[in-house]
Amino acid sequence: MLLSSLTQHQLIRPAPLLRFASTQIKLFSSSSMAASPKVAMILAGSGVYDGSETTEAVAAIVQLSKHGCDTHMFAPNEDQMHVVNHLTGEEMPNEKRNVLVESARIARGKVKPATELNPADYDALILPGGFGAAKNLCNFATTLGAGKGTPEDMVVQPSIAKIVTDFNTQKKVIGACCIAPVILAKVLPGVNVTMGCSSGDDFPFAGATGAVEALGGTHEETQAPCKDVCIDHDKLVVTSAAYMYDGKPHEVFESVCAMVDAVVDLAKQN
Numbered sequence: 001m002l003l004s005s006l007t008q009h010q011l012i013r014p015a016p017l018l019r020f021a022s023t024q025i026k027l028f029s030s031s032s033m034a035a036s037p038k039v040a041m042i043l044a045g046s047g048v049y050d051g052s053e054t055t056e057a058v059a060a061i062v063q064l065s066k067h068g069c070d071t072h073m074f075a076p077n078e079d080q081m082h083v084v085n086h087l088t089g090e091e092m093p094n095e096k097r098n099v100l101v102e103s104a105r106i107a108r109g110k111v112k113p114a115t116e117l118n119p120a121d122y123d124a125l126i127l128p129g130g131f132g133a134a135k136n137l138c139n140f141a142t143t144l145g146a147g148k149g150t151p152e153d154m155v156v157q158p159s160i161a162k163i164v165t166d167f168n169t170q171k172k173v174i175g176a177c178c179i180a181p182v183i184l185a186k187v188l189p190g191v192n193v194t195m196g197c198s199s200g201d202d203f204p205f206a207g208a209t210g211a212v213e214a215l216g217g218t219h220e221e222t223q224a225p226c227k228d229v230c231i232d233h234d235k236l237v238v239t240s241a242a243y244m245y246d247g248k249p250h251e252v253f254e255s256v257c258a259m260v261d262a263v264v265d266l267a268k269q270n
Contacts, residue, residue: 034268037123044132053130129178185217196241
């Protein structure tokens, strides 16, 4: 299965322990009184092996709804890198699927091309994980994620890179989980993120944490069951491990919800 080499390719360097934030503690008491943020979410297809991880994407959608957020979904209007049979984990070489069309499965049809996303219209951006984030939003899966090439060889899809850059430039909050933080590490030099732990049986893709360091970012360790998030207050970036941790569905749900909670709090303060 593609990306199996993540556990073999060790780019890992010891990560400095920086500040963590538990979203159970409100950053400012007045934040709960602010208007609910308007949020854009970028999807990468539908299904863990070649698209957005469905548990993560749905968890984010549900939690944003609980906060009363007006959430709009976007995806690249391009073919997926490949199609994977989710029953066997094997590639289906003769099939093609469109990222935008597949993302509509999660969005219940309400999804627009990523090129139509105007960061000025939103308060925050969310990027769920899944291998699609590493295959369709960037080429991490075939470069650093496969133990090949250099940080310079990793390329983020241009429309996605522009969206992330524009949100950051406009001082808007960005949240990401699972493997998606590698996109932020590439686009936002020096960013602090978490993808769980850099070692351990509960973290089957631990080798990916080293890629964050190789890209010039800082990886902060979050221990199982990964309910804590990493907040980079300078860059207004919130990340959580989600399915980088081999947890139970409710644990992954809680990890994603913790990220969403922190994103909403920061967006209300911003």
